[in-house]
Amino acid sequence: MVVAAPVMVNAACFTESEWRAAHVRVLQTELQVAALECANVQGANYNDQYTVFIQRFQDRLKANANLLKSHFQRVYGKDSGRELDIFVTKVANDASSRSMQDMKFCANSAELFKAALAIDKPLFEQAAMEHVTDHSEVGDECPVTAALTQAVVKTSKKPVATVKQASAPAPAKPVNAAPALIATPAAVVPASTAATPAAAAPATTKEATPAANAG
Secondary structure (H helix, E strand, O other): OEOOOOEEOOOOOEOHHHHHHHHHHHHHHHHHHHHHHOOOOOOOOOHHHHHHHHHHOHHHHHHHHHHHHHHHHHHHHHHHHHHHHHHHHHHHHHHHHHHHHOOOHHHHHHHHHHHHHOOOHHHHHHHHHHHOOOHHHOOOEOOEEOOOOEOOOOOOOOOOOOOOOOOOOOOOOOOOOOOOOOOOOOOOOOOOOOOOOOOOOOOOOOOOOOOOOOO
16 A cells, blocks of 8 residues: 655644644643732742642643644754744734733632643643634644545455355166166256355555544
8 A cells, every 4th residue: 555645834843743742832831920010919920830730740741842843943944943942932022912912810720720720641742722712823824735545455355265066976777677667867966056155355555544633
């Protein structure tokens, strides 16, 4: 079977795993901004909660950071470090801008930390995706076009079983001792029908499915 790989229409866009990784970065940045801006606000210091968040999801954050880094390396090559810094700075500025538009930002951030710390690890990336309401802030996800899948499947037909027709035995010879009686010929065994061949299962062709957007 020959399966063509998915084709990315725009190489500068995010793959599915990179797309998720970018959203993880947004969620982490919003928590970081809240911890920094509310550090001196009485009753709204989230430094401890932010530390717990980093420790609890350290492996997921690291994995998604590597995915995000690989995206910029793929797209920008030798300029990937600079472009990644620009992206991270933009995400931080956007988070800071939103915080300034909310007069009760520090008080409202309590719910954000509560929700973030309640995330199940396997659902971490999905939770980050659901948290971000404006996905255009992140960038564009790649529209993946699945190429046609070509498959050559060889099937072999089983030979049809045949049954030879039984030969009729020769009629018995007349008995000389009793000429008045003629021996009855033995009954002819009816011919057996040929075995019906099993229907060959039609060959199926599976269509190729597109690639895996963590981050």
